Amino acid sequence: MPDYIFMLESRLSPEQLQALNQVQQEAQELSLNLYLVGGAVRDLMTGSPIRDLDFVVEGNPLRLAKRLESRGVRRFAVDPDHRTAELLLTDGVSLSVEMSRNEFYQSPGKPAQVSPASILEDLRRRDFTVNAMGISLTPGSRGLLLDPTNGLADIESRELRVLHNYSFVHDPLRLLRLVRFSTRLGFHPEPRTKELFDAALERDFQYHIPLDALGREVAQVAGEENSVAALKALADYELLEVVHPLLQKRKPDYDGLAKLQKYCQQAAAAGYRLDTVGLVLHYIVQRLKPRLQKQLLSKLGLRKAELKQVLGLDKEARRWVKLLGRRRSMGPRQVYQVLDAAAVEMLVFILAEYSDKKKVQAKIYNFLFKYRPMRQRLPVRELQLMGIQPGPKFDQILEKYFEAQLDGRFRSRPQQLRYLRMLAGLPKTSTKPVKKEKEKEKEKDKKPAAGPASAETKQPPAAPAKLAPEAASLGTKQAPKPPAPPSAPPAKAPGKNVPAPPAKPARVPSRRSAKKLKKKSHRR
Numbered sequence: 001m002p003d004y005i006f007m008l009e010s011r012l013s014p015e016q017l018q019a020l021n022q023v024q025q026e027a028q029e030l031s032l033n034l035y036l037v038g039g040a041v042r043d044l045m046t047g048s049p050i051r052d053l054d055f056v057v058e059g060n061p062l063r064l065a066k067r068l069e070s071r072g073v074r075r076f077a078v079d080p081d082h083r084t085a086e087l088l089l090t091d092g093v094s095l096s097v098e099m100s101r102n103e104f105y106q107s108p109g110k111p112a113q114v115s116p117a118s119i120l121e122d123l124r125r126r127d128f129t130v131n132a133m134g135i136s137l138t139p140g141s142r143g144l145l146l147d148p149t150n151g152l153a154d155i156e157s158r159e160l161r162v163l164h165n166y167s168f169v170h171d172p173l174r175l176l177r178l179v180r181f182s183t184r185l186g187f188h189p190e191p192r193t194k195e196l197f198d199a200a201l202e203r204d205f206q207y208h209i210p211l212d213a214l215g216r217e218v219a220q221v222a223g224e225e226n227s228v229a230a231l232k233a234l235a236d237y238e239l240l241e242v243v244h245p246l247l248q249k250r251k252p253d254y255d256g257l258a259k260l261q262k263y264c265q266q267a268a269a270a271g272y273r274l275d276t277v278g279l280v281l282h283y284i285v286q287r288l289k290p291r292l293q294k295q296l297l298s299k300l301g302l303r304k305a306e307l308k309q310v311l312g313l314d315k316e317a318r319r320w321v322k323l324l325g326r327r328r329s330m331g332p333r334q335v336y337q338v339l340d341a342a343a344v345e346m347l348v349f350i351l352a353e354y355s356d357k358k359k360v361q362a363k364i365y366n367f368l369f370k371y372r373p374m375r376q377r378l379p380v381r382e383l384q385l386m387g388i389q390p391g392p393k394f395d396q397i398l399e400k401y402f403e404a405q406l407d408g409r410f411r412s413r414p415q416q417l418r419y420l421r422m423l424a425g426l427p428k429t430s431t432k433p434v435k436k437e438k439e440k441e442k443e444k445d446k447k448p449a450a451g452p453a454s455a456e457t458k459q460p461p462a463a464p465a466k467l468a469p470e471a472a473s474l475g476t477k478q479a480p481k482p483p484a485p486p487s488a489p490p491a492k493a494p495g496k497n498v499p500a501p502p503a504k505p506a507r508v509p510s511r512r513s514a515k516k517l518k519k520k521s522h523r524r
């Protein structure tokens, strides 16, 4: 039997793993049976990136939520009636804890009555078999896979299968979810599920999706890596009609969105964590008249500030383009200074929207893919090894070093280190590469036997007391490391002026805020 705990430990990000351990420990102290369920288990089995952690407890999860809150976890949505809580850890991990429950539906799209139930009953009330698996995190059965509807087999055959004939009738949001998961995972609905799906559409159940649930689902679609594919698939089933009839007719701006996706992928590959939901929403409503855009977005539940940001994207982008275009002779230092104030999402948006403005593009490209990564790789460790203690002086040195780097003052690694030593107030050391033996011999032959010492030998010796051996060998190191991979947080330098994490906080509605109450749709 596979070791699912080992799989989890190797697949979760360090932050997610820490969150999982923390929840486990607290649940254990409260003697609650705890399970990881839903998307995280599906993603673990399919090998996809694990996004959020959804936990179920047999008992009252609000006790667990409170306990976690007292340990500094932020709670951003609680539903005491359904005993569910959405939590957010300081390092961006979002998780939910829910009561293991059963749901009873009276009519399509209407809130379900819930009652406490065993974990197996809870798994059996879910949407698709691939989403109906759990892993026990309870001592005694820790690591046990609960798969009452054989989701693993469906993962193997790449199929989406509803758990009962009334799945779409009870919760028509699942019609949209099926389309979204099909495009994301490349899974197909198995024949019976497809029949039920078609029958539900024929009977117009899709028009029974509550508005708040619809809004959250649209935000989910906007958060998909390939939102173009998800939107096109929805349009194929005429499901954009549910969002707005004119959207089905005029369609989202797929070309604009595809361009955006391309740049988002580039940025993600360089280590930026973007929240592009707001940008994607812009392209979704782009072809509608401005008044309708506003109406639709507020109907979908965007708050005033979010609405303003989505609708103001074009204007904001124009402002940046003007600023960058006006100052033609901007050097790297100025480019960095100016663009450091922009949200990375905005810069990606400008790349997608203004591909004809080559100079603007070049500045943004340099900022995102050259200067910011450069800042991520400031020689923090080298400076520490030179004996400089973190503090204001340390920060100042790094700042000056960064400016020199932006000015293009270094051609080689030894040069960089000499400059760093100079900034640190340390005496020079020879970092010239050792000449090949033959050349040395030649030079020896040319030189008189006991000539005057060369300029090099006149240099005072390196400060051995302060310079650790590791630092001394740094002079021969090659190019700096590439930017951290997307999942790894960038190494932070100490002090407030040293590298900031790559992605600025999103200025547009986030996937997190979209997810905030999303589960209510099936919890009602």
Ligand code: CTP
Pocket: 037, 038, 039, 040, 051, 052, 054, 125, 126, 127, 128, 131, 132, 171, 173, 174, 177, 220, 518, 519, 521, 522
């Ligand atoms: N669920 C359900 N019916 C719904 C919505 C959700 O049965 N209408 C169940 C599924 O078991 C799902 C889980 O709740 O896996 C969590 O839902 P959600 O977080 O919305 O989706 P995930 O499956 O986690 O997928 P994603 O990767 O998009 O977050």
